[in-house]
Amino acid sequence: MTTPLVEITSLSVTYSREGRSSAAVTDLSLRIAPGETVAIVGESGSGKSTTANALLGLLAAGGRVTGGTIRVGGVDTTRASQRVLRGIRGRVIGLVPQDPMVALNPTLRVGPQVAEAVRRRGGVPKRSVNAEVLEALEAAGLDNVVLRARQYPHELSGGMRQRVLIASALAGHPQLIVADEPTSALDVTVQKRILDHLASLVASRGISLLIITHDLGVAADRADRVLVMQGGRVVEQGRPADILVSPAKEYTRRLIAAAPGLSPDGRVKVRHAAGSAAPVGSAARRGAAVPLEAAASRAPILSIVGVSKDYRLPRSPDGERTFRAIDSVTLDVPTGQTLALVGESGSGKTTTLRVALGLEKPTAGRVLFDGTDITDTRWSELRPLRQRFQLVHQNPYSSLDPKFTVGQSIIEPLVSFGIGDRVSRRARLRELLDQVALPAAFADRRPAELSGGQRQRVAIARALSVKPDLVFLDEPVSALDVSVQEQILTLLASLQNELGVSYLFISHDLAVVAQIAHRVAVLNRGAVVEHGVTADVFTSPQSPYTRALLDAIPGRARSLPPSLPPHLRIESAKFAGVSGRHPQTSPSGFRG
Amino acid sequence: MFARYISGRVLQAVLVLWAAYTVTFVVLYLLPSDPVQLLLAAGNIDVTQISPDQLAALKHQYGVDQPVYLQYVNQLFEFVRGNFGESITKNVPVAQLLAQRLPSTLVLGASAVLLTIVLGVGTASLAVFAKVGWLRTVLSRLPAIGVSLPPFFVGLLLIQVFAFQLKWFPASGDSGAASVVLPAVMMAIPTAALLAQVLTRSLEDALDEPYVVTARAKGLSRSGIQWRHAFRNAALPALTLLGLLLGSALAEAVVAETIFTRNGIGKLAQESVLQQDVPVVQAIVVIAAALFVSINLIIDLIYPLLDPRIVRGHSVI
Numbered sequence: 001m002t003t004p005l006v007e008i009t010s011l012s013v014t015y016s017r018e019g020r021s022s023a024a025v026t027d028l029s030l031r032i033a034p035g036e037t038v039a040i041v042g043e044s045g046s047g048k049s050t051t052a053n054a055l056l057g058l059l060a061a062g063g064r065v066t067g068g069t070i071r072v073g074g075v076d077t078t079r080a081s082q083r084v085l086r087g088i089r090g091r092v093i094g095l096v097p098q099d100p101m102v103a104l105n106p107t108l109r110v111g112p113q114v115a116e117a118v119r120r121r122g123g124v125p126k127r128s129v130n131a132e133v134l135e136a137l138e139a140a141g142l143d144n145v146v147l148r149a150r151q152y153p154h155e156l157s158g159g160m161r162q163r164v165l166i167a168s169a170l171a172g173h174p175q176l177i178v179a180d181e182p183t184s185a186l187d188v189t190v191q192k193r194i195l196d197h198l199a200s201l202v203a204s205r206g207i208s209l210l211i212i213t214h215d216l217g218v219a220a221d222r223a224d225r226v227l228v229m230q231g232g233r234v235v236e237q238g239r240p241a242d243i244l245v246s247p248a249k250e251y252t253r254r255l256i257a258a259a260p261g262l263s264p265d266g267r268v269k270v271r272h273a274a275g276s277a278a279p280v281g282s283a284a285r286r287g288a289a290v291p292l293e294a295a296a297s298r299a300p301i302l303s304i305v306g307v308s309k310d311y312r313l314p315r316s317p318d319g320e321r322t323f324r325a326i327d328s329v330t331l332d333v334p335t336g337q338t339l340a341l342v343g344e345s346g347s348g349k350t351t352t353l354r355v356a357l358g359l360e361k362p363t364a365g366r367v368l369f370d371g372t373d374i375t376d377t378r379w380s381e382l383r384p385l386r387q388r389f390q391l392v393h394q395n396p397y398s399s400l401d402p403k404f405t406v407g408q409s410i411i412e413p414l415v416s417f418g419i420g421d422r423v424s425r426r427a428r429l430r431e432l433l434d435q436v437a438l439p440a441a442f443a444d445r446r447p448a449e450l451s452g453g454q455r456q457r458v459a460i461a462r463a464l465s466v467k468p469d470l471v472f473l474d475e476p477v478s479a480l481d482v483s484v485q486e487q488i489l490t491l492l493a494s495l496q497n498e499l500g501v502s503y504l505f506i507s508h509d510l511a512v513v514a515q516i517a518h519r520v521a522v523l524n525r526g527a528v529v530e531h532g533v534t535a536d537v538f539t540s541p542q543s544p545y546t547r548a549l550l551d552a553i554p555g556r557a558r559s560l561p562p563s564l565p566p567h568l569r570i571e572s573a574k575f576a577g578v579s580g581r582h583p584q585t586s587p588s589g590f591r592g
Numbered sequence: 593m594f595a596r597y598i599s600g601r602v603l604q605a606v607l608v609l610w611a612a613y614t615v616t617f618v619v620l621y622l623l624p625s626d627p628v629q630l631l632l633a634a635g636n637i638d639v640t641q642i643s644p645d646q647l648a649a650l651k652h653q654y655g656v657d658q659p660v661y662l663q664y665v666n667q668l669f670e671f672v673r674g675n676f677g678e679s680i681t682k683n684v685p686v687a688q689l690l691a692q693r694l695p696s697t698l699v700l701g702a703s704a705v706l707l708t709i710v711l712g713v714g715t716a717s718l719a720v721f722a723k724v725g726w727l728r729t730v731l732s733r734l735p736a737i738g739v740s741l742p743p744f745f746v747g748l749l750l751i752q753v754f755a756f757q758l759k760w761f762p763a764s765g766d767s768g769a770a771s772v773v774l775p776a777v778m779m780a781i782p783t784a785a786l787l788a789q790v791l792t793r794s795l796e797d798a799l800d801e802p803y804v805v806t807a808r809a810k811g812l813s814r815s816g817i818q819w820r821h822a823f824r825n826a827a828l829p830a831l832t833l834l835g836l837l838l839g840s841a842l843a844e845a846v847v848a849e850t851i852f853t854r855n856g857i858g859k860l861a862q863e864s865v866l867q868q869d870v871p872v873v874q875a876i877v878v879i880a881a882a883l884f885v886s887i888n889l890i891i892d893l894i895y896p897l898l899d900p901r902i903v904r905g906h907s908v909i
Contacts, residue, residue, distance in 0.1 A: 058808055082814075090811035097806050105803040107824045107899055116820075117810045152900045168810060 004031040005073060005175055005208050006055065006093075012067035013050050013059065013232075024050040024063070026232045032176060032208050037199065039211040039219030039240075041255060042229035043481045044452075048212045049098075051229075052178050055210075056093055057085035073175070090120050094169030096179040096198070100161035100186070104153035110137075110164050111149030117171035132171065140167035141197045158345070159190040166198060176208040187344035187508055192552040195222060214481050216255045217554030220244055228252050258482040299371060300332035301470050301502045302356060302389075307365030309351050325351040326526040328365070333470060338496065338503040340513035340534070342549065343523030349506050352523070353474055356504065357391065358382050370469065387417055390463035394475035396455035400447040406433075406458050407443035413466045432461040435498070436491060453484035457491065464495070473505045477512060489515045510546075511553040514538060522546050594896070601892045605885045612881030613671065617664055620870050676875040681867045686875045689860065694879075696766045697856035700779070700848065701841050703772050707780035708837065712787030712830075719788070720795040721818050732792055738785025743844065747778040747851040766854040775848040783837045783844075790833050794826035801825070827898055835891040839884035 013025040025047040032038050040048040053059050055070060057077060069078045072088055089095075094117075097103040105113060111133050118124055118132045130149075137145040140163040153161055162182065169177050179198060186194065199222045202209040213219050219226050220240040228236040228243070228251065235249045247253045307329045310322040326348035333339040343349040354360040356367055358374055366375045369389065374382060390413070393399035400409050410432055411425045420428065433440055436457040447455055456476060463471050473492070477485040493516055496503065507513050513520055513534070520537045522530035522545065529543040541547050632642070632650075642650075651657040658666070670677065676686035719731035754774060755763035761773045798804065799822050807821045846858035853859075857876060864872040896902045 056809055058805060086811045086813070088811070089809050095806070095809035097802060097809070099802060103802045103806045105807070105821050105825065106901060108820070116807070116812060116816075120811045154901050165806065168806070172810065 003074065005034050006030070006032040006210075007071040008051075008055070008068065009071075010068040011051070011054065011065065011070060013047070013054050014064055014066045015060075015062045016064065017062050023066075023232055025054070027068070028229075028232075028234055029068075030227065030234075032210060034175065034208055035203075035206045036225065037202065037209040037211065037223050038225045038227065039213060039223035040227045040229055041213055041216050041219045043214055043255075043483055045231075046229040047232035048214075048229050049180055050232075052095075052180050052210065052212050055178065056089055056095060057082075058089075058095075090117055090169075090172035090174065092175055094172050094174035094177045096162070096165050096169050096177060096182045098181045100158050100165055103165055104161055106153055108152075109149065110151055110153060110156070114149070114164065114168050114171050117168045121172055133167075136167040136171040137164065139170055139201065140164065141194075142167070158186050159194060162186060162190075162194050163197075166194070166201075170201070174207065176210060177202060178210045178212070180212045181214065182211070188510075188552040188554075189344060189548055191218075192554070215554050216244075216252075216258075216482075221554060228255065254483050254486075258486045298335045301335045301370055302331075302333040302504065303366075303368040304329055304331040304352065304356055305366045305368065306330055307352070307355055307362045307367065309348075309355060309360065310363045324526055326355070326523075329523070329526075329528055330365075331521055331528070331531070333502050333504050334518060335469075335502055336496070336500045337518040338505055338516055340505045340507060340517035340520045341523060342507055342510055342513055342520060344508050344549075346525075347523040348526040349508075349523050350474075351526075353472060353504070353506055357389070357472060358386075387413075387466045388468050389470040389472065390466065390468040391472045391474065392456070392459050392463045392476050395479045396452055396459055397447075397479065399459055400455055402447050404446070405443065406438075406445050406447070406450070409447075409458060410443075410461045410465055413462060417466060419466065428465065432465055435464065435495065436461045451484075452480050453487060456480065456488055460488075460491070460495070464499070464501070467499075468501065470502045470504065473503055475507055476505075478508065485512065486515075492516060509553075510538075510549045522549065597896065597902070598893065601889055605889045608885050609878070609881055612885075613668065613878050614664075616874050616877040617667070620874055621660070621663070671875075671878060676878075677871040679864075679869055679872050681864075681869045682872075686871050689872060690857070690875060690879065693855060693857045693860045696854055697842070697845050697849070697858060700766075700772055700775055700854065700856060701845060703776035704779035704783075704841060704844075704848075705838055707776055708784045708787060709834070711780055711784035712791060712834075715784070715788040716791035716795060716830075717818075717823075719792045720799065721814075735785040735788040735792070738781050739789065741781065743778055743782055743847055744851060746781055747775070747848065750774045750778055751851075764853040766852075766856070771852075771854070775852045775854065778851070779841065779844045779848050783841075786837065787830060787833060791826060791830040794829045795822055798822040798826040824898060828895070831891055831894065831898070835888045838887045842880045842883060 008028060008030040011025055011028045011030075012023065014021045014023050016022075028047070028051060030038070030040075030051070040051060042048045050059070050063065053063070054065060055072070057080070059065075065078055069076055071077065072092055075084070075088075077085060077088060104110070111130075114133045114136055115129050118129050118136070124132060133149055134145045137148055142148050142160060142163050148156070148160070148164070153164070156164065177198070182194065182198070195218065199209065201207070209222075211219060211223060216226075216228075220243075223240055226237065226240050226243055227234050228249070230249075230251050236243060236247065236252050243252060244256060247256060308327050309325045311325055313321040313323050329348070329352055331339065331341070331352075341349050341352060351360065355362045358367070358377065362375065366373055368374070369385060372385070374385060377385075400406075404412070407429050411429050414420055414425050414428065419425075429443055430440055433442060438454065438457050438461070442450070442454070442458075447458070450458065460471075460476075476492070477488050480488065489512065492503065495501065503516070505513065505517060510520075510522075517534045520530070520532065520534050521528050522537070522543065524543075524545045530537055530541060530546045532542075537546060538550065541550060648657065667677075674687065676690070678685055679689055682689065715731055715734060719728055719734075722728045722731065751763045751774065754760045762768075762771050763774075765771050799818075801822075804817060804821055807817045812820075842858065845856060846862055848854070849856045849858035850862060857879070860872065861876045863869075864876065
C-alpha cells in the first residue's frame with residue numbers, strides 16, 4: 001500500500017468559549033491515499049468542517065487540537081508552526097471554500113486573487129504568472145478567461161465564482177483538494193456541473209479529493225470512501241455502495257432517507273402520486289386520478305393568468321432597455337393542495353411570488369385570489385385580503401426578529417390585524433405551538449436559542465396564526481440540513497391534511513418538491529416550460545430543461561442502461577458495488 | 593459609468609453648498625429683528641438718535657430696503673463672484689479678513705487631520721495586527737479613553753505639561769511651527785480615538801470574513817492577508833467617518849484657537865457671532881460648508897478606488 005497523503009490518528013478538537021469548552025471532534029481517524037476521493041457526511045454540528053479546518057491548521061478562534069495527530073505527507077502538522085503550515089496550505093492542500101458568494105475578496109479583481117496562489121508556489125518566473133492564472137481559470141472550466149481575470153467577483157455568477165475558487169486551489173498545484181460544502185449555495189444543475197468538473201480534474205491530475213457535505217447523495221455519487229459523522233464522531237465508514245445498501249446505523253439510514261435521490265430503488269419518491277408516499281409507477285398514477293379530479297372541480301384559490309413583468313435596465317447608449325423577468329406565466333394553485341413552482345436563480349420564481357403577493361404590479365396579466373381580481377387593488381384595499389394569504393420566508397435565521405420572543409413573533413399577525421384579545425391570543429399561541437410540534441415552553445424563548453428547523457417551525461406557526469387559506473412557501477427548507485428538511489416537509493404535509501390550507505411552494509430543487517407537491521410548474525428564463533401533476537412531471541417530463549433538473553438531483557447515477565429514460569434509471573451500477581470512480585461525462589461541455 | 597458617478601457627486605456638492613447658504617441667510621436675516629438695528633447696535637449708535645432719512649439711507653446702503661427675495665438673489669450672486677461684502681464692526685472687506693485669518697486655521701486643521709489619520713490608523717492597525725497579546729489589549733482599550741476626554745480639558749493638560757513644565761512648546765500664539773503642535777494634538781486626540789474605534793471594529797470584522805479564510809488557505813503571509821485583504825475592505829466605514837470628522841474640524845478649531853489664543857477663522861467666527869457681525873458670520877458659514885462639501889467630495893471620489901462595487905454595478909447575466 002502506498003503511503004497515505006494525509007493520516008489523521010484519533011484526532012480530538014475542542015472549542016472553548018468564555019471558559020466553557022465543547023468537543024467538536026472526538027477520536028477521529030482518517031487516511032487519504034494519493035488519488036483517492038473521500039467524503040465526510042454529516043449534519044451541521046457533526047464536526048465535519050472542523051475536521052477539514054484542522055487539517056489546514058485553520059481552526060476558528062477558540063478551537064484547539066486536544067488529542068491525536070495529523071500527518072500530511074509524513075510530517076506532523078498537529079502542533080506545527082505557522083511557517084510550516086503556510087508551506088502546506090495551497091501547495092500541498094488546496095481549499096475550495098463553502099460559499100462562493102462571500103469567499104472572494106470583493107475589492108480585488110479575479111486575476112490577482114488567483115495569482116496570489118500561483119506566486120505562493122514559488123519558482124514561477126514573474127512573466128509567466130499571468131499565463132498560469134489564465135491556465136488555471138481555463139482548467140476550472142471558465143470561458144473567456146482574459147475577460148474573467150479582469151472582472152471583479154461581484155460581476156460573476158455564483159457558479160463562475162466557485163470556478164474561480166477552484167482555479168485558486170488548482171493554481172497552487174496541491175496534492176489534495178478539500179472541498180467544504182463546495183456547492184450548497186448553488187443551483188442544482190450548476191452544483192452537478194461543478195462537482196463533476198472537480199471530480200474529473202482531480203482524477204485526470206491524480207489529486208486526492210476530500211468532500212465535506214451534508215448531502216449523502218452528493219457524497220455517494222463521487223467518493224471512493226464515505227465517512228458518516230455525528231456529534232463529532234465517525235459513526236460509520238466504507239464504500240458508498242456498502243453504506244447505502246446496508247447502513248449499520250439508524251443515523252445513516254436517516255441521512256439516506258433524507259437524500260431525495262437515494263430511495264432504495266433509486267427513484268425519486270412522489271408523495272402525492274396516490275395520496276400517500278409511494279414511488280412513481282403506473283398503478284400509483286391510476287390511483288392518483290380520483291383526488292386530483294376532485295380538486296379540479298373546485299375553483300383554484302389563486303390564479304395567475306398570463307402575467308408578465310418587465311424591469312427597466314440602466315440606460316445604455318442604444319436607449320431605454322427593459323428586462324422581461326417573467327413572460328405570460330399562467331398558474332393555478334388548487335384549493336387545499338400544493339402547487340410547486342420550480343426554477344433556478346434568475347428563472348423568475350421570486351418575481352412571480354412578488355406579483356402573486358401583490359408587492360409588485362405586473363406589466364400584463366391578472367392575479368385572482370379566490371375569484372377576486374387583486375391585480376390593481378390598492379394597498380389599503382388589499383390589506384383585509386392579506387389575512388387570507390401568508391408567507392414563510394427562505395431563511396429562518398433572518399426572518400424572525402431577534403428581539404421578539406417566539407410567542408411575540410407568532411401572535412404578531414393577530415395583533416397587527418386586531419384579532420382576539422390577550423387571553424384568546426395566548427390560547428391560539430398554545431394551539432399553534434402544538435400544531436407545529438414545539439413544546440409550549442418555547443413561547444418565551446428567543447430565536448437565538450432555537451435551531452434552524454425549530455425557527456422554521458416558528459415561522460410556519462406565525463404564517464398560520466391568522467388561519468390563512470393560502471400560504472406562500474418561499475424555499476422554506478433550502479437553508480436547512482437534509483434531515484431537517486425532511487421533518488419540515490412532513491410537518492407541512494400533515495398541516496395541509498389537518499387544516500386544508502393551500503400552498504404555493506417555491507423551490508429550486510425538484511427533489512424537495514416531489515415530497516409535497518400535488519402539481520408542479522417548472523420555470524425557466526421567465527416562462528413556464530412544464531406544468532402538470534407531480535407524478536407526470538417526474539415520469540414523463542416534456543421539456544429538456546425539466547429533464548436536466550431531474551438528472552441533477554444528487555444521488556442519481558449517471559451510467560445506466562440507455563433503454564430507460566434518464567430520470568427513471570435505477571441505480572443498479574452503484575448498488576452492484578462499482579469500485580473506483582464513475583465514468584465521467586466530458587467536462588468540456590460544462591460551463592457554470 | 594464613472595463620469596456619471598462623478599457628475600452626480602459634484603452636482604450634489606453644489607446643492608449642499610447652496611442649501612447651506614440659504615439656511616444661513618434665512619437664520620441670520622429673517623429671524624433676528626431688524627438688520628439695520630443690529631448694524632447700529634454694533635456701532636454703539638442708538639436708533640432714536642438718527643433721523644428717518646438717515647435710517648432710510650443706511651438701509652439703502654446695506655441693501656436691506658429691497659424685498660427679501662431680491663436681497664437673497666443679489667447676495668447669492670455676489671457670493672458666487674467671491675464678493676462677501678463688508679464687515680460691520682471692522683469696516684474692512686470680509687474677503688480681506690478671511691485672507692488674513694484662513695492660513696493659520698488651514699495649517700492647524702491640516703496638521704490635526706494628518707495627526708488624526710496617523711494616530712487613528714496606527715492605533716487600530718496595531719490593536720488588531722500586533723503579535724504581542726497585551727499590546728493588542730491595551731491599544732484596543734485606549735480609544736475609549738480618548739473619546740471620553742473633553743477637548744478643552746486635554747488642551748489645558750497639554751499646556752500645563754508641555755508648555756509650563758517641560759517648556760517644549762509655546763502655550764499660545766500662532767508664530768512658527770512649534771505653536772501648531774499642542775492645538776493640533778488637542779484636536780486630533782478625540783477624532784483619532786473615534787477613528788481608531790471604528791477602524792478596529794471593521795478590521796476585526798474583516799478578519800472574520802470568509803475571503804480571509806480563502807486567503808489563509810492559499811498560504812499567504814500574515815501581512816499579505818492583513819493589508820491586501822482585510823485593510824482594504826475595512827477602510828470604507830472608517831473613510832466615511834473621516835469625512836464627517838474632517839468636516840467638523842472647523843468647529844473644533846474654534847475651541848482650539850480660543851484656548852491657545854490663535855488668530856484664525858475659529859477665533860474670527862467666535863468674535864463675529866458675539867458682535868453680531870452678520871456678513872462675516874455668513875461668509876464663515878459658507879466657507880465652512882464649502883470645506884465640508886469638498887472634503888466629502890474627495891472622499892466620495894476615493895470610494896470607487898477602494899470598492900469597485902460602488903461604480904461597477906452588478907452585471908446582468
